[in-house]
Amino acid sequence: MAPKREKKRANLRDVARVAEVSVATVSRVLNSPDVVQKETRERVEKAISELGFHPSAAARAINSGRTKIIGALVPTLDSDIFALTIEAVENRLEDFGFSLVVATTGEDPDKEAKRAKELLDxxxxxxxxxxxxxxxxxxxxxxxxxxxxxxxxxxxxAFRYPTIGYDNREAAALAMSHLLELGHRNIAVVHGPAQNNDRTRARVAGVATDRADVQLTFLETDLTIAGGTDAVKQASGESRVFDAFLCVSDVQAFGVLFELQRRGIAVPDDVSVMGLHDLPGSSSTFPSLSTIRLPAQKMGRLAAEGLAKWVESGTRPSPACLPNALMVRESTAPSRLKAKRK
Amino acid sequence: MAPKREKKRANLRDVARVAEVSVATVSRVLNSPDVVQKETRERVEKAISELGFHPSAAARAINSGRTKIIGALVPTLDSDIFALTIEAVENRLEDFGFSLVVATTGEDPDKEAKRAKELLDxxxxxxxxxxxxxxxxxxxxxxxxxxxxxxxxxxxxAFRYPTIGYDNREAAALAMSHLLELGHRNIAVVHGPAQNNDRTRARVAGVATDRADVQLTFLETDLTIAGGTDAVKQASGESRVFDAFLCVSDVQAFGVLFELQRRGIAVPDDVSVMGLHDLPGSSSTFPSLSTIRLPAQKMGRLAAEGLAKWVESGTRPSPACLPNALMVRESTAPSRLKAKRK
DNA sequence: AGGATTATTGTAACCAGTTACATTATGTGC
DNA sequence: GCACATAATGTAACTGGTTACAATAATCCT
Incomplete structure (x- = not known):
C-alpha cells in the first residue's frame, strides 16, 4: 500500500501545482475570472474541483480586512419579539453577502459589553x-x-448611532388614543421591566395623558404570556375596576386574554384588551387582538441594508422612523362604563 | 500641523515597536503571559492599551485553522419552536468560546445546501x-x-451523524395514549407540513393505533397559530364530530384553543386539546395546555456541548435521546362521548 | 571557577491568501 | 521589420498573527 500522504485541506499552492500555473493565476480565477484565458481558467477550475479546494475565509480576511460578519446583540430569542426581526436581518444581510452572528445578552448590561467584545474579536x-x-x-x-x-x-x-426603528412613544400613544376614543377611562397599563429598557419606558411615557378623567394603573410584569396572566391577577387585587387593559407588548396581551377568559370576563364586552406589536399570531387569537403594528420585519431589512452599506462603502445610514399602524380588531370595543355614563 | 499618518488598526508589529520588544514577545503576552517577565509584560500591555490593539481573529485563524465558529441551519426563527433551542445552543457554545452563526433556510432544501456552503466558507x-x-x-x-x-x-x-434529540414518535404516542386513556376515540390530528420534515412525519406515525374503535382524521396546516385556527375550521367541515384535537405542535394548539373559544366549544368539556412541545406559554393558556414536554433547551445545551467537544478534541458525541414528559394540565379531560357510551 | 541548566527574549520562517510589478507573448500601425 | 500597445501569466512581497529555533543572560551544581 502506497504511503498515503496525510490528507489535509488543499490550498492555493496545491491547486497551482496541479494546474501547472502560478498562485496568482489561481487567485485570479477565483476573483476576476474574465482576465484569465479560457483554456487556463478551465485547467485551474478542474484542479480546484479535483482537489476539493475551498478558499480559506481567514486568509482572505487577513488581506482584505473583511470578514463579512455582522454581529447582533439581542436580549433573548425566547419570544417572537426579537426572533422575527433577527430573521429579517439575517435574510437581508445574506443578500449583501454578510453572515449574522447572534449573541444573546439576557438584558444584562455587563454581559452585553462582554459579548460585544467577543463579536468584535x-x-x-x-x-x-x-x-x-x-x-x-x-x-x-x-x-x-x-x-x-x-x-x-x-x-x-439625535442618538450617537443611527437608529432605525419606530416611535415607541407614538405607538403607545396611538393605542391609548384608540382606547380613549372608545370611552375607556380606567385603564390598566401592562408593561415589561422598564429598567435598562428604553423601549418599554418610551411606551409607558407614551400612554400618559393630561385628561383628568382618565385613571391609569401601571402593572409591571415579565415580558411573557405568564407575565400577562400575572397582570390580570394583580389587577383583580386592585380596588378599582378596569374597563381596558393596554398591554405594551402583544406577548403580554396573549396572557391577559387567556386569564380573562379563565375568569369569565368577556372581551371586549366587559373589558377591552389592546396590544402593541402585532405578532403573527395576534390576528388569530380570540378575540382577535387590536394592536399597533410595529414594522418589525421591514425594520430588520432596512437596518441590515443600512448597516451593510455603511460597512461596504462608509455611508452611514440616516436614522429612520418606520410608521406604526393601528390595527383595530375584535378585542376592543366601546366602554360599557361609558355607555352607562351616558 | 504635523502630517498625521493615516490611522489604521494597530497590529502586532506596531505594538512590538512601541514596547521595544520583538513580535514574538507580544504574541507571548497574548497567549502565554506567564512565560514573559513581569516587567516586559507590563510594558507590552501598556503599549497594547495605548494603541488600542486588538488581535485579528483572521490572522489567528490562518495559523491555527481555528475560527471558533459554529453554524446553525434552521428553517425559521419566527416561532418559538427553534428560537428557544437556538438560544440554548448559543449560550452553551459561549462557554466553549464558540460563536454561533445562524442561517435560516425556510424549509427549502436547496437553500439549505447553499447556506451550509456559505457557513463553511x-x-x-x-x-x-x-x-x-x-x-x-x-x-x-x-x-x-x-x-x-x-x-x-x-x-x-443509526443516522450518519450524531442525533441529539428526542423521540418524536414516542412523544406523539404518549400524547395519543393520554387521549385514549381519557376515552377519546374520534381524534383530529393537527400537524404541520410533512414534506421534508422527519419530525412531523415521526409524530404523525407515532399517533397511529391499531385499535379498531379509534378514528383518526389528519389535518395538515401551517405551523402557526393561524394554522391551528384553520385546523378547527377544517374540522368543522367534516361530517364527523371530534372529541379531541391532538396538535403535534403547541403553536397549532394555541390556535385551536382560540378558535374553539370563538365557536363557543368548551375545552375540555366539549372537546379535549392536546399539544406537543410545551412552549413557555403553554402553561398559561386558558385552559392550560396538556402537552408533551420536549427537552428543547436541554437538547440545545447538550448538542452544543457535544459539537464543541467534537470540534475541539475529535471525540464524536454519541447519539442521545432525551426524555419527553407528559404534562397533564387543564385542556384534556375524559371524553363526554365515552361517558355517554357508558 | 567552569560547565550545565534554566529563564527570557529575539530572528525568521510559516500559514493561505492577494496584488503590485515584472515578464513574456501576441497583435497593430507605419 | 521595428516600435508600441495589449493581453496573459509569473514572481515575490505583503497581510497579521504563531512558533520553531537560536541567542543571550542568569542561576545551579560540583
Missing amino acids: IGAEGLIMPGTTHCDALYDLIERTRVPAVVISYYDP | IGAEGLIMPGTTHCDALYDLIERTRVPAVVISYYDP
Whole structure:
C-alpha cells in the first residue's frame, strides 16, 4: 500500500501545482475570472474541483480586512419579539453577502459589553442592537473600534448611532388614543421591566395623558404570556375596576386574554384588551387582538441594508422612523362604563 | 500641523515597536503571559492599551485553522419552536468560546445546501441542524469537508451523524395514549407540513393505533397559530364530530384553543386539546395546555456541548435521546362521548 | 571557577491568501 | 521589420498573527 500522504485541506499552492500555473493565476480565477484565458481558467477550475479546494475565509480576511460578519446583540430569542426581526436581518444581510452572528445578552448590561467584545474579536464588521440603553463599556468599545453600529426598535435621530426603528412613544400613544376614543377611562397599563429598557419606558411615557378623567394603573410584569396572566391577577387585587387593559407588548396581551377568559370576563364586552406589536399570531387569537403594528420585519431589512452599506462603502445610514399602524380588531370595543355614563 | 499618518488598526508589529520588544514577545503576552517577565509584560500591555490593539481573529485563524465558529441551519426563527433551542445552543457554545452563526433556510432544501456552503466558507468548524431530511447536496458537502455535524430535534442512533434529540414518535404516542386513556376515540390530528420534515412525519406515525374503535382524521396546516385556527375550521367541515384535537405542535394548539373559544366549544368539556412541545406559554393558556414536554433547551445545551467537544478534541458525541414528559394540565379531560357510551 | 541548566527574549520562517510589478507573448500601425 | 500597445501569466512581497529555533543572560551544581 502506497504511503498515503496525510490528507489535509488543499490550498492555493496545491491547486497551482496541479494546474501547472502560478498562485496568482489561481487567485485570479477565483476573483476576476474574465482576465484569465479560457483554456487556463478551465485547467485551474478542474484542479480546484479535483482537489476539493475551498478558499480559506481567514486568509482572505487577513488581506482584505473583511470578514463579512455582522454581529447582533439581542436580549433573548425566547419570544417572537426579537426572533422575527433577527430573521429579517439575517435574510437581508445574506443578500449583501454578510453572515449574522447572534449573541444573546439576557438584558444584562455587563454581559452585553462582554459579548460585544467577543463579536468584535471574531471580526464583526458591524453591530446591530435594540435600543439605546446600554452600558458605557459598550459605547467605549464602539467608539474605540469605530465599528459601524445601528440601533433598532427605537427611533431617536439625535442618538450617537443611527437608529432605525419606530416611535415607541407614538405607538403607545396611538393605542391609548384608540382606547380613549372608545370611552375607556380606567385603564390598566401592562408593561415589561422598564429598567435598562428604553423601549418599554418610551411606551409607558407614551400612554400618559393630561385628561383628568382618565385613571391609569401601571402593572409591571415579565415580558411573557405568564407575565400577562400575572397582570390580570394583580389587577383583580386592585380596588378599582378596569374597563381596558393596554398591554405594551402583544406577548403580554396573549396572557391577559387567556386569564380573562379563565375568569369569565368577556372581551371586549366587559373589558377591552389592546396590544402593541402585532405578532403573527395576534390576528388569530380570540378575540382577535387590536394592536399597533410595529414594522418589525421591514425594520430588520432596512437596518441590515443600512448597516451593510455603511460597512461596504462608509455611508452611514440616516436614522429612520418606520410608521406604526393601528390595527383595530375584535378585542376592543366601546366602554360599557361609558355607555352607562351616558 | 504635523502630517498625521493615516490611522489604521494597530497590529502586532506596531505594538512590538512601541514596547521595544520583538513580535514574538507580544504574541507571548497574548497567549502565554506567564512565560514573559513581569516587567516586559507590563510594558507590552501598556503599549497594547495605548494603541488600542486588538488581535485579528483572521490572522489567528490562518495559523491555527481555528475560527471558533459554529453554524446553525434552521428553517425559521419566527416561532418559538427553534428560537428557544437556538438560544440554548448559543449560550452553551459561549462557554466553549464558540460563536454561533445562524442561517435560516425556510424549509427549502436547496437553500439549505447553499447556506451550509456559505457557513463553511466563512470557516464554520461545525454544523448543527434539525432533523435528518436534507438534500444530498448538503450531505455531500458535509462528507467532502468532513465537518462535524450534529442533528437535533430527532433521534436515530443509526443516522450518519450524531442525533441529539428526542423521540418524536414516542412523544406523539404518549400524547395519543393520554387521549385514549381519557376515552377519546374520534381524534383530529393537527400537524404541520410533512414534506421534508422527519419530525412531523415521526409524530404523525407515532399517533397511529391499531385499535379498531379509534378514528383518526389528519389535518395538515401551517405551523402557526393561524394554522391551528384553520385546523378547527377544517374540522368543522367534516361530517364527523371530534372529541379531541391532538396538535403535534403547541403553536397549532394555541390556535385551536382560540378558535374553539370563538365557536363557543368548551375545552375540555366539549372537546379535549392536546399539544406537543410545551412552549413557555403553554402553561398559561386558558385552559392550560396538556402537552408533551420536549427537552428543547436541554437538547440545545447538550448538542452544543457535544459539537464543541467534537470540534475541539475529535471525540464524536454519541447519539442521545432525551426524555419527553407528559404534562397533564387543564385542556384534556375524559371524553363526554365515552361517558355517554357508558 | 567552569560547565550545565534554566529563564527570557529575539530572528525568521510559516500559514493561505492577494496584488503590485515584472515578464513574456501576441497583435497593430507605419 | 521595428516600435508600441495589449493581453496573459509569473514572481515575490505583503497581510497579521504563531512558533520553531537560536541567542543571550542568569542561576545551579560540583
